[in-house]
Each structure stands twice: as structure tokens, then as C-alpha cells.
Amino acid sequence: MTTEDGETAETFEEYADLGATTGDAMExxxxxxxxxxxxxxxxxxxxxxxxxxxxxxxxxEFQHLVRFSGADESAAVRAGxxxxxxxxxxxxxxxxxxxxxxxxxxxxxxxxxxxNGSELAERTGMTRTAASVLELDRxxxxxxxxxxxxxxxxxxxxxxxxxxxxxxxxxxxxxPVGFVKAAKSRQRVREVAxxxxxxxxxxxxxxxxSGLAAGLTNELVHVASDARDGELSLTxxxxxxxxxxxxxxxx
Amino acid sequence: MTTEDGETAETFEEYADLGATTGDAMExxxxxxxxxxxxxxxxxxxxxxxxxxxxxxxxxEFQHLVRFSGADESAAVRAGxxxxxxxxxxxxxxxxxxxxxxxxxxxxxxxxxxxNGSELAERTGMTRTAASVLELDRxxxxxxxxxxxxxxxxxxxxxxxxxxxxxxxxxxxxxPVGFVKAAKSRQRVREVAxxxxxxxxxxxxxxxxSGLAAGLTNELVHVASDARDGELSLTxxxxxxxxxxxxxxxx
Numbered sequence: 169m170t171t172e173d174g175e176t177a178e179t180f181e182e183y184a185d186l187g188a189t190t191g192d193a194m195e196x197x198x199x200x201x202x203x204x205x206x207x208x209x210x211x212x213x214x215x216x217x218x219x220x221x222x223x224x225x226x227x228x229e230f231q232h233l234v235r236f237s238g239a240d241e242s243a244a245v246r247a248g249x250x251x252x253x254x255x256x257x258x259x260x261x262x263x264x265x266x267x268x269x270x271x272x273x274x275x276x277x278x279x280x281x282x283x284n285g286s287e288l289a290e291r292t293g294m295t296r297t298a299a300s301v302l303e304l305d306r307x308x309x310x311x312x313x314x315x316x317x318x319x320x321x322x323x324x325x326x327x328x329x330x331x332x333x334x335x336x337x338x339x340x341x342x343x344p345v346g347f348v349k350a351a352k353s354r355q356r357v358r359e360v361a362x363x364x365x366x367x368x369x370x371x372x373x374x375x376x377x378s379g380l381a382a383g384l385t386n387e388l389v390h391v392a393s394d395a396r397d398g399e400l401s402l403t404x405x406x407x408x409x410x411x412x413x414x415x416x417x418x419x
Numbered sequence: 420m421t422t423e424d425g426e427t428a429e430t431f432e433e434y435a436d437l438g439a440t441t442g443d444a445m446e447x448x449x450x451x452x453x454x455x456x457x458x459x460x461x462x463x464x465x466x467x468x469x470x471x472x473x474x475x476x477x478x479x480e481f482q483h484l485v486r487f488s489g490a491d492e493s494a495a496v497r498a499g500x501x502x503x504x505x506x507x508x509x510x511x512x513x514x515x516x517x518x519x520x521x522x523x524x525x526x527x528x529x530x531x532x533x534x535n536g537s538e539l540a541e542r543t544g545m546t547r548t549a550a551s552v553l554e555l556d557r558x559x560x561x562x563x564x565x566x567x568x569x570x571x572x573x574x575x576x577x578x579x580x581x582x583x584x585x586x587x588x589x590x591x592x593x594x595p596v597g598f599v600k601a602a603k604s605r606q607r608v609r610e611v612a613x614x615x616x617x618x619x620x621x622x623x624x625x626x627x628x629s630g631l632a633a634g635l636t637n638e639l640v641h642v643a644s645d646a647r648d649g650e651l652s653l654t655x656x657x658x659x660x661x662x663x664x665x666x667x668x669x670x
Contacts, residue, residue, distance in 0.1 A: 190540045199599045224596070226627065264518040346477050
């Protein structure tokens, strides 16, 4: 991922989530990622996700808060990138996360859960985001999708319930934020991810949020773009069933 | 702001940015703010903003990173709330921040800068967000507006240039994130805010982001709602020209 002089504008684009298309923006995006690479290793696909976490939050500590559920650390990244190449839906919990997902470099429909299931929410008293996840799941939207939760812990909990009930997202990206249920909801996502072999990228602790979830999702898009361009390979035996490598799951 | 048993659902709503309308959501929002109040003082309007910063980021440290520019610490909060009551535009830098601004409790038009000024960006090479701010400013959009920058340092720098050139937002909320120009851009906002008497709420350091900017903006809406309900008063002599109180400006 080293950026060298003389590369075209198109090459620089991968470093910017939110639309670096001008000279100034590319310079900022490039310099910003250079700074991040001074702080975070740059060897594996997992490192790319850790770099993006630091980039999106402005906080070097975040490299230590990312967790990968899957056969090995890179499995969730590969699974997500493959789903992007397959143009599977990217489904976010709320509008804000959807707004942060890049519109470039992929052909995936991007949709949000919120706005669905309002009748269920009113009837049961559950949160609107949780109800929206259950409603979309009822319609089969989450199978093989990139399922993203950036804000609502109850959406992550609902998604975990769906996995327990048989839904199989291609990958789950879950970084809900807050003081109530946020850390626990991500822990629960990791538990069902491990039990049912669903690749997942999550964070530990109370911190997280929409910007982080969108950033990590965009990194899956960037990895997919690099794979499309032949810069890396996503081929490997089925990650979901491959034996877990010692020491790679740090969740 | 103490929440007591027996209060109505409507009372709870103020604690939720992103739409707590069901029983579960209100309980989470309430419990979450209770936790935050254990960590952050609950005396002044400034405290409310600090609480929201902690709530939005999930990080208690953020209470120490908020800065207020104005006659005193609460002046920027009052100015922002008054602008909300006056139904002035809330103008964000990017779509993601706009998506995070609550649609309830105010009659302000909410618009984003990005998408404007593309010709300027192409011609000059400046970032699209910076060009979009300059273009909206050319149309007079920022005068007396709630000007919000959550993502792009160059948008904050452009906004500071506009203030220097005579634009007077009602309040600036600036929390762009990142490793390049983010901290410096907020420092520059504080400098022009002080020099030209523009109320501003900013953060120090590299961290920040869209979720934080939206959360702080929503707190201005909540303060306005409380003022509308007679729970607090925003009246005070012109904050912009009042003498600075010793020890209150910590920027």
C-alpha cells in the first residue's frame, strides 16, 4: 500500500473514504495514511483494518481494540471483500452509517435497516433499530450480506439473534457505541460468530460508532478493489470451516 | 436534567439523538445518560455539552477535550440554542453529519455543504468540502446559521476564512477528525472565533468526527427545546460583546 510519487489520482483514491477527488484532498488522504502507517503495522489484511480504525477515529489506541472472528485474522476481511466483489448488499443499521459508506469502487446496493419494522417496534416496545433488523431479516436481506452496525447496540443484539436462528451474513461489522449494552452487544456478536462460523469484525470496549463502522466497511471495499486490480488475492479454502490458527483470534 | 420516575415518554426523548421512541430505546437512552452523569458534572450548559460529547463517543475523556469560544463557557450553547429557536439553517459539512442531526424538536432546515462548489474544486484543486463551504458562503448561507463541521479539516479551515472575511455564523460546531490538519483546523476556528466574536464549540486533539459533531448539534436542539418548555432561560446580554469571564475560556 506504499504510495509513491508519480502514481495517478486514481491510485490515491483508495485512501479516502469520503471522496478525495481533488489534488488537496488526495494529498491530505495520502499524508494521513502515511502517519497511520507509522503507528500501525502494514503487513496483513488485518493490519489494513486496524489502520483504518485508527484513521477513522484519529486514535492510535484503536488498533488494539479491533477483533476478528473467523478461521484466522484475515478471514473476515477476505469474506467481506468477496461479498463486495459479488455485489452483495451492504446493510447498515442507521442512516448515518449508510451515508458514510463510499459510493465508489463497488456495485453493492447500500441500504439501511432503520425505517423498517416500525409496526413491530410499536407493538413490542423494542427499539426501532432492533425491530428494523428483525424485519429485514424476515425478508432474507442479511443472508450473504455485509451486515453493518455502527450505532445501535440493540441492532447488534438483534442481528446476533438472527444468526442464532440461521441467518448467515457474509460478514458482520459491528462497532456500536455507548454506555449501555454496546460492549456486551459486540461480545454477543463475537460469540455467535464463533459458534456459527460467521466472519465478523468488531471492537472491544464502549467506544466505536458510525464513523468507525463506515470506515471499516469502506476498507472492505478498498480490499475488494485491490483484489479486482490483481494487487492481492482473496482465494483460500473456505474460511468458515478452516481450522482456527493458534494465536490469531484475540477476541 | 435529573430523570425521575413517572416522567413521560416525551421527557425521555430529549436524551436520545437518533430516535428513541419505544420503551426499550427510552430505557437505554435514560440509563446511558445516567451513567454519563456519574462521570461528568451536571451543573451548567457547558456541562450538558460535555456530557453529550462523552455520550456520543463512549469515552469519558472527551469531557476534557471540549472547548467553548465566547463571552463565557455557556455563551456558545445559548447562541446555538437561540439559532435553533429562530429556525436558522443547520449547515453540515458532509452527508454523514447531516444524517446524524435529529429531525425532531426543531424547525430548522438542515442542509449539507458537500455537493456544492464542484466547479471551484475542479478548477483550484482544493478539497470538495472546502469548495462547498466557500460556495455556500458566497450565497450567504452561513450568516446566523448553525455551522457544523464533523469530518473535513479543510471545511473548518474554509469556514474560518469565511469568518475572517466577514461571515458571522450564530455558532460554529467543529470537530473534524484525523491526523492531518484536524487539530490545527480547530485551533484556527478558535482563533477566528475569539478575534471576531463568533461563538464556537470545538474539541482539541486529533479525535472527533461526524458522530460527535452531530451529537453536539443535537444537544443545542435539546437545550432549545428545554428553553421553549420554560425549563431554562437563554436570555442574557449580548454574549458576543460581554467581557470574558476569568478562567472560563480553556481553549
